[in-house]
Amino acid sequence: MDDYEVLKTDVMVIGGGAAGVRAAIEADNQGVAVCLLSKGPVARSGVTPLAYQSLQAAFGTSDPRDNPDVHFQDTIVQGRYLSDEDLARVLVEESIPRALDLEKFGITFKKRDGKFLQVHHPGQTYPRNLVIVRGGFGLVYGLKRELQRRPRVRILEDFCVSHVLKDHEGPVGTFGLNMRDGRFYAVAAKSIVLACGGYEELWGNTDTPPDSTGDGVYLGFESGADVIDLEMVQYYPTVFAYPESLKGILALYETLLERERLDFRLVNGEGKEFLPEGPLPARDTLVRLMLAEIEEGRGTEHNAVYIDPSRSSKSGEEIEKLVDELLRVPDRNLKQLGIDIRRDRIEVCPAVHYTLGGIHIDEKAETSVPGLFAAGENASNVHGANRISGNALSETQVFGTRAGKFASKYSKGRRHGSLPTRVIRDGIEKWNEFMEKKREGIRPMVLRRELKGVMDRCMGPNRSEEGMRNALKTVLDLRHSGLPKVEVGGSKIFNADWRAAIEISMALGLAELVIRSALLRKETRGHHFRTDFPETLERPQHTLIRRGGQEIEVIVTPVRELSS
């Protein structure tokens, strides 16, 4: 009996968010066969639909002094000098034409007098964020519509990729579980784009959806690609800490707290304001200030601080107008749950928001494995140690496009490699074992909760050698003793526990890499605060992990600088 299906394409894109869909569109532009695999429905999974409306591009419409050079400087300085400058340069140059592409695809931006409205977010010298109508969902749904106008692109949704397949020359395809029919598939391809999102869900305290388990970064590492700066995890400062049904939903501090917008204030559990005078600090600094309040016992009942509307300098009328203009949809959403952001104090705390580390790419979005490309949160390091608002969505478009283009070029004139039957059969056996009865079976969510717990405790923004060594031990224990006990019941079609079992297998492997990477960075930089190494080293370096045969190689490597 044939226990798996085989499909064929030229370029395979993994990921149904903004980066993946953009890569697929570009590959289709190049005239090659494209197959897009997405763990959930395209445009309705991963983090893009959660993104707010900001896409950064230096059009200079709000302030004529703005240009790509200033955007570049802001990105490097706010990234605490950990960005590869060649990548940052590409980002700032190409975010402009990529934003114009989006308009052509039918995605709408807020305009004033026919020109892009550009708003200021912390870390920007001049107002630079374009405002996408309907936010991240508006962006990715528009991209999906464009993809649907291209009938040659094959789309498989609810498809969980678990292996990148290789022969002696390079990647030859992928293998995974199609949730829709409960069958395994091997998809042969000539080149592969990994664009399936970050690994925020290794932590419990996040503002991301449950599917952000970092599959793509782990797949990249497993297939031999260098992964860098995995310890760099960006926190969003103000995420609902209470009530339970809102936990993990972010409260847009750029709108709520900016003086020229709502001018609400951050106050601690004792009702005192604690931010310094002057403009709002960038995210890494703001997170540190908030955590100091919470950790030194001045937090709220739910280990948070408050956003307090009562001290705003704005009148009730102004607030009403701004809420209607900037927060209409979240406002409706919150009202249903009994919260009025105009009047109610809300409890917020920092939560894992964006993973800055990932697979090391070059200007072509190619990884250290020829034929394997990465974009979006799978790729690193464009943003350094601290990303400014608006650069995430720009990055998906700039490097998604490049990945699609160069993956197509790579595929042209090449033949398909042969699919490694042995690896596929081993994979099937491994995933089928989860469905077998165990003596002391546990559900995958048990491991997931334990992983999240230890990552929150020891791998939060404040880290020390001792805590991280403990975390590493726990993660290795979970992997070696916990994973074999995982038992999944039910049948094969659309079995959420089965997918969770595959996810946790990869997530535990990735968590080990994240901790090893963090142990190696013996300094404080951006969102990585070492209590035992509070200083920032003068020379910024990447932490880099690669597979050297059976061993894991962990080294530091210089940040790429542009010659001036």
Add this chain to the structure above:
Amino acid sequence: MDENIIRASIFRYSPEDGLSRVDRFEVPYSRGMTFQTMLRYIYENVDPTLAFRDYRCGRGVCNTCSIKVNGKLIRSCETPVKAGKEVLIEPASDRIIRDLVVQLD
């Protein structure tokens, strides 16, 4: 009627044999509970085989979590459940993959 219990009848469909049925669950009510957190409670604590789309954009725009409650289409992530109620939960459309999971446009 116990004010702290929600009685949910949930449509189930199994693609293997094409059969459907309705299962009844009793869920302890907690403050601020939405239909989505209720379904998650059932999946995590009562029936691991319950299939639904546990995804939310947090803005009430993506409609991924849509279900029918007593015949009416709602977004499960932003609709609070009411304590002490009986509800019938069905998939948002007839393009069903399993239980409450449907194919989306």
